[in-house]
Structure formats: C-alpha cells, structure tokens
Amino acid sequence: MALVNHNVAARLLPCALVLLSVTLNLAITAFSAPTEAEVLLKFKASLGDSVAALSSWDPAKPPCPGGSWAGVLCQDASVWGLKLQNMGLKGKFDMEILKDLPLLRTISIMQNEFEGAFPNVRAISALKSIYFADNKFFGEIKADAFDKMTGLKKIDISHNQLTGSIPTSLTTLPLLTELKLQQNSFTGQIPNFQQDRLTLFNVSANQLDGPIPDKLTKLDATAFMGNDELCGGPMPPCPSPTKVPVGTIILCVLLAVAALASIFVAIGILRRRKEDPVAQNQNVPPASQVHKKGPSVDMDSVEKGVPPAESEPVKNSNQISVRLTFLREDVEKFDLPDLLKASAEILGSGVFGSTFKAAIGASRRVMVVKRFRQMNNVGREEFQEHMRRLGRLRHNNVLPLVAFYYRKEEKLLVTEYIDNANLSVYLHGNRGRGVPSLDWPKRLKIVKGVARGLLYLYNELPSIVAPHGHLKSANVLLNDSWEPLLTDYALSPIVNQDQAHELMIAYRSPEYKQQSRITKKTDVWSLGVLILEVLTGRYPSNTSPKERGNETDLAAWVQSIDRADWKAEVFDKEMAGKKNREDQLIKLLEVALGCCEPDMEKRWEIKEAVERIEKIKE
CATH class of the missing domain: 3.30.200.20 (Phosphorylase Kinase; domain 1)
Known part of the structure; x- marks a missing residue:
C-alpha cells in the first residue's frame, strides 16, 4: 500500500511543479505589470509641459470607476477609451506606453498639436476607433501600418501633414465603416477598397490621381474634390486607354502636329527647287502629292509672319x-x-x-x-x-x-508662368512640405487683391453677366510678393453651354440651382465662398465638379455655429498672427456671409463688398 502511494506521489510531483511554476509566474506578472493609473501618468509625463488640461489626473485617485480623470472613458473598473480632444496637448504621441491598458478600444486626440511620424497604432491591435484629426503628424505611413487590426471600425486622420501613398493595409480591415483622410498630402492612386461596410469615406484635398476604385464610385463627389487628377465615378471621366497618355509632351495632344513635319519638308523642298536651277530638274514630287500626307498651311501667312x-x-x-x-x-x-x-x-x-x-x-x-x-x-x-x-x-x-x-x-x-503656387495649394496642399501656413496679414492681402481684380473685371467686361465665372482658390495664383492673380476668367462666352453647368463655378450658384440662371451677383457669391475658404481653411463643397446640392456649404456651416463660438470654432487653426485681431476676422467673416446670401435681392453688390473689404486693416 505504501508502495502504491509512493508511485502516485511520484506521478503527481511533475504536475505540482508545473502548477507551482505557473502560479509563481502569474504572481510575478501581476506584481510587475503597471496599474492603469501608472500607465496614464507615464503617458502624461511624456507630453512635457503641455498637460494643464490633465491636472485632474491625480495619482491619489484611481482613473476608474468614477470618471474623475478628464478624458478617460471607463467601462466597469477599467480604462476603455481616451477622449483628449482640443486640450492643447503637444509633443510625440507614444502608443507604446498605452499598450499596457489591456481593454483600451478607442482613442481620440483630435484638435491638438501632436507632431512627428504617424504613431505605431499596431501596438494596440484591439483598437476599434482612432481619431487623430487636426494635429501635425507628418511623413509617410507604412503600407502595413494597420495589418491585423481586424476590429478597427473608424479612422479619422484628416487635417494633418501626411504624405506618400494611402496605406494598402487599410483595405484589409474587414469591419471598417468610416475612413477620413482629407486635408493631407497623400499621392498616388486610391487603393482598391472592397469593404461593403464602408459608408463614410473622404480623401478630398490631397494630391491623388488615377481612377476611383469601383466600390467607391457611387460616393458623392465631395469625398474626392481637391484631387484634380482623380477620374471616374462622380469625377470627370477617365481618359480612354486608346488616347495618348497625359504624360507625353505638350503638342502630342494637338491634332495639327502630325502634319507639321511633312509640311516643313515640303516648304524646304519647294524653296530649294525654286532657287536652284539644278534642283528644278530633279525628280521632286509635285506639291499636291506632298500635301496629301497631312493638312495644308496658308503659306503666304506663314512666310510673311502674318x-x-x-x-x-x-x-x-x-x-x-x-x-x-x-x-x-x-x-x-x-x-x-x-x-x-x-x-x-x-x-x-x-x-x-x-x-x-x-x-x-x-x-x-x-x-x-x-x-x-x-x-x-x-x-x-x-x-x-x-x-x-x-x-x-x-x-x-x-x-x-x-x-x-x-x-x-x-x-x-x-x-x-507664376513661380509661386495657387491659393488652394497653400490652404490645403502644402502641409508636410515644410511650407508654413498663410498667416493673417497674407490672407487679408490675398482677399483684398482678389476683390480688386474681380471689381476690375466687372468694370471692364460689363456685357458679361459673370465677368469671372470660375472664381475658386485654384484659379488664384500667388506671386513672390503674395499678390494674387486671377486666372481662368471670362470664359463663359466661349465655353460650350451644354457643358458649362458641369464645369464652371458660376453654374453651381444658388440662383442657377433654383432658377437655372446666373446673374451679375453670381461672382459675388463665389467671392464670399472664397473668403470663407481663406478664413476657415476648409475646402468648399460647392467647387465639386459634379455637385449634388445636398451637402452643407461653408456659409451654412458657419451660420450653424453660435456667433459667440465663431472665434473658437470657425477660424483656421493654422492661421498664424490672428491673435488680437479677432475683430478684423469677424468683420471679414461678415463680409463673406453678406456675399454668400442665397437670396439675390439681399446679396451685396460687388462694389459694396469691395468697399467693406478695403476698410478691414491688418
């Protein structure tokens, strides 16, 4: 009997040792793992001096439950999310610190001043939502940055300074429903998104090109505007594959070029034949045969320089x-x-x-x-x-x-050629390239110059209903002195009228939508939209090539905000030099709204608008 007991004990001993080892390891892990409070305080310390908004993070109190720590979202007794929006936080955003929060599922750090490379979001692979919009993250995002984040549903990294291609790993997220990438400097083509759940998608105001993927072609044009070389879906049709590629040099697109070589050869042969008696006896084809190879030229005009x-x-x-x-x-x-x-x-x-x-x-x-x-x-x-x-x-x-x-x-x-870029690039496309945002004095100077140029067109072209007709930020060039130059003006009399409503800004005005006509106040409306774009830094919906008329425009957005909150919520946060000048900003904003009045009878005349703009001082 003793021998049997001894054998049983011998067999149980290894199991006991394994159990003891596991127990010890769990105890050591539990003892060494930082608490949630320690993790958050370490994260706070990494932000340097920009943590005034996190003063409630008191180590004497637990972050959960109770919600006593600002911006900390709790589920039961664990940290479930961080909502640190518009807190003036700066520095690097270190995801590696936060990976020790085991139940963290959502992070929102929108409207802060975090900078540097895009954070390593894969450090917390179980995240369900990421809101990093309106910061200063720059550079490229690796193609595999979102690999294996299978629970990720919502991503907003808009209004940063990100460059390079859109990460292809975004196309592998099976539960993705919202993706906002607008107002960056992404380049290349849009990856082939296949997710059926993707209902909110925005890549506007980047530098993307090529065809829009089939799954995205039914989205509204506002999701893609500001990418002049995107095509298909709600954007202009893609070039036919049989056409000459866009990258070929300029005159490859001209139908006349094909004939020029044979024409000049014919000119030289005819001249030599006329001047050289020997050449007259050579077997030279008649001019009529030479010209069969291409269209003919009015030779008298060419040779006389007329x-x-x-x-x-x-x-x-x-x-x-x-x-x-x-x-x-x-x-x-x-x-x-x-x-x-x-x-x-x-x-x-x-x-x-x-x-x-x-x-x-x-x-x-x-x-x-x-x-x-x-x-x-x-x-x-x-x-x-x-x-x-x-x-x-x-x-x-x-x-x-x-x-x-x-x-x-x-x-x-x-x-x-104007060596500086256009206004749209400076408002929307230069983030991440080391080019500073336009400050308030430059923006006011640009608005005044645009207004003066527009008034000049009104005075010099009185017979044209909308003397500009296509006023938008991309058609405002900036010289080295930041003086604006209007371009693409006065084209409505020569553009095919059956296409004008799809091409020109004037034909997207309230009066054209409501009454199918443009008026002398149509360019005033465009001026108002442009001023709002300059003040807010937002891309206007009504410059979309195929506007559906259902989206909220800038004027409606501004008017939806309580006037007392204009200073805090309306003006572009990238606009340097706006402090202590809020009164002037408000005055210009009021001018813009007066120009954007949908009712033409109430909308200002161009002269009144320009006079009010001129009164605003730097």
Whole structure:
C-alpha cells in the first residue's frame, strides 16, 4: 500500500511543479505589470509641459470607476477609451506606453498639436476607433501600418501633414465603416477598397490621381474634390486607354502636329527647287502629292509672319495655321514649332483640359500653355474677338493673356508662368512640405487683391453677366510678393453651354440651382465662398465638379455655429498672427456671409463688398 502511494506521489510531483511554476509566474506578472493609473501618468509625463488640461489626473485617485480623470472613458473598473480632444496637448504621441491598458478600444486626440511620424497604432491591435484629426503628424505611413487590426471600425486622420501613398493595409480591415483622410498630402492612386461596410469615406484635398476604385464610385463627389487628377465615378471621366497618355509632351495632344513635319519638308523642298536651277530638274514630287500626307498651311501667312487673324480667310476646312496670335508686344514671339522643341512639364489636368509649362526660345522664358477641350462650338471670329478683348486687360491682380491658338478642335491659351503656387495649394496642399501656413496679414492681402481684380473685371467686361465665372482658390495664383492673380476668367462666352453647368463655378450658384440662371451677383457669391475658404481653411463643397446640392456649404456651416463660438470654432487653426485681431476676422467673416446670401435681392453688390473689404486693416 505504501508502495502504491509512493508511485502516485511520484506521478503527481511533475504536475505540482508545473502548477507551482505557473502560479509563481502569474504572481510575478501581476506584481510587475503597471496599474492603469501608472500607465496614464507615464503617458502624461511624456507630453512635457503641455498637460494643464490633465491636472485632474491625480495619482491619489484611481482613473476608474468614477470618471474623475478628464478624458478617460471607463467601462466597469477599467480604462476603455481616451477622449483628449482640443486640450492643447503637444509633443510625440507614444502608443507604446498605452499598450499596457489591456481593454483600451478607442482613442481620440483630435484638435491638438501632436507632431512627428504617424504613431505605431499596431501596438494596440484591439483598437476599434482612432481619431487623430487636426494635429501635425507628418511623413509617410507604412503600407502595413494597420495589418491585423481586424476590429478597427473608424479612422479619422484628416487635417494633418501626411504624405506618400494611402496605406494598402487599410483595405484589409474587414469591419471598417468610416475612413477620413482629407486635408493631407497623400499621392498616388486610391487603393482598391472592397469593404461593403464602408459608408463614410473622404480623401478630398490631397494630391491623388488615377481612377476611383469601383466600390467607391457611387460616393458623392465631395469625398474626392481637391484631387484634380482623380477620374471616374462622380469625377470627370477617365481618359480612354486608346488616347495618348497625359504624360507625353505638350503638342502630342494637338491634332495639327502630325502634319507639321511633312509640311516643313515640303516648304524646304519647294524653296530649294525654286532657287536652284539644278534642283528644278530633279525628280521632286509635285506639291499636291506632298500635301496629301497631312493638312495644308496658308503659306503666304506663314512666310510673311502674318497672324491667322489678319491673314486671308481659310479656303477649306483642312487648312491649319502653325502660328500663335500674340496679344502683347513685350514678350518674345514663338510658334508651335518652337513649342515642339521646348522642354515641357505637365502642371495638371483640370475640368477644362491639360496645363503645361514650357521654356521657350533662347531666353528660356517659361510660359504656361493651357489646352481647352470644351470650346469646339465657338467660331473663329467670335473666339479671336473675345481673346483680343481679354488681351487688352491690364491689372495687378489679373493674370494677362499673352497669346492664343485657334483651331476648331484645339484651343490654346498662353500666359506667363507664376513661380509661386495657387491659393488652394497653400490652404490645403502644402502641409508636410515644410511650407508654413498663410498667416493673417497674407490672407487679408490675398482677399483684398482678389476683390480688386474681380471689381476690375466687372468694370471692364460689363456685357458679361459673370465677368469671372470660375472664381475658386485654384484659379488664384500667388506671386513672390503674395499678390494674387486671377486666372481662368471670362470664359463663359466661349465655353460650350451644354457643358458649362458641369464645369464652371458660376453654374453651381444658388440662383442657377433654383432658377437655372446666373446673374451679375453670381461672382459675388463665389467671392464670399472664397473668403470663407481663406478664413476657415476648409475646402468648399460647392467647387465639386459634379455637385449634388445636398451637402452643407461653408456659409451654412458657419451660420450653424453660435456667433459667440465663431472665434473658437470657425477660424483656421493654422492661421498664424490672428491673435488680437479677432475683430478684423469677424468683420471679414461678415463680409463673406453678406456675399454668400442665397437670396439675390439681399446679396451685396460687388462694389459694396469691395468697399467693406478695403476698410478691414491688418
């Protein structure tokens, strides 16, 4: 019997030792693991001096239950979430510290000043929601940053300074319902999102290009606006695969170019034949045979240097001109062959067409050439007369037209290159590139310049109902002195009317939506929207290429906020130099709302708007 007991004890001894080891390990772990209070206090210490809002984090009191610690969300007796919004917190956001909170499922640090690289969110793989909007995180996010975070449902990392591609690991999150990436500097194409649950999606005001994935094509255009090279779905159609790629040099898009080489060869052969008696006896094909390879040119006009407008009328529809018509005498003249030889760079592709810059001639002067695709219905004489009218405009805040090219299938407008970017880039696209945000004095200067330029167009083009017609931040160029220059103005008389309502801002005004017409106050409405964009830093919904009319515009958003909260909630937090100038900001905001009045009878006249803007001081 004793022997049996001894055998049983021998068999149980290893099990006892294992049990004892496990018990000891659990005890050691329990003893060494930091408490939730210790974790949060360590996180607080990592933020340096920016923790005044966390003064209630008292080590003498537990964070849970009871909710005595500001911003700490509890479930039963454990920390479930952190809601640290708009607390003035700065520095690095260290997810590694917070991984010791075992039940943490949601983090919101929106509207603070956290900076540095995007946090390592995978340190807490069980998170369900991440709200990091309105901070200063910069740089690229790794493609696998969200791998294996299978419970993640909501992500908001908008209004930061993030660059590079959208992380492909976002497409692998099975429960994802909300994704907000707007107001960053993401580049490249949108990954192929396949989630059926994804109902809220926004990538507006980035630098994305290419086709919108099929799963996202039914979303509203406001989810994609501010990415001029996105196409498909609610955005402009993608180019046909059979067309020449956008990246080819400028004149590859011109139908006339294909014939130029044979034309110039024919010119040279004919001249040599005429001047050289020996050459006259050679077996040279007749000119009629040479010209069968391409359209003919009005040779008298070309050789005499007479612009197409002053040359004899075109004799048949196959004739083309290789000359540009210049509207200014103070620039070096060049023609299409000069453009063929110039180094060119694509600046972008918008609703009207492609824009290029090219260094021309011996001086290498940089010019901008914009190709328009929606003017095929306008006749030669009407087009040329309108261009000459625009060519006579001279104002410090209106970009002058240098030259133009007319062909029924092709219209080119040439302007000088402005080395600084457009206003939209400075308001929405430069975060993360080391370029500071526009301060209040610069913004006021820009608004005043835009208003002056717009008033000038009203005075000089009284017969045009909306003298600008396409006023938006992307059409306001900024020179080195931060003086604004209006561009893409006065195009409504020559744009195909059946396409104008899809292309031009004037046709998205309240009066066009309600009564299908534009008026003398339509540009005033556009000015008001632009001022709101400058003051708030928000992208206006009504510049969407295919606006549905259901989204809240900037004016409605401002008016929905109590006036007492305007200073705290309305103005762009990136606007330096606005302190102690709130009264001037309020005055300009009131001007914007007066310009954005939906009722045309109550909306201000352009003269009144400009006078009120001029009274506002820096």
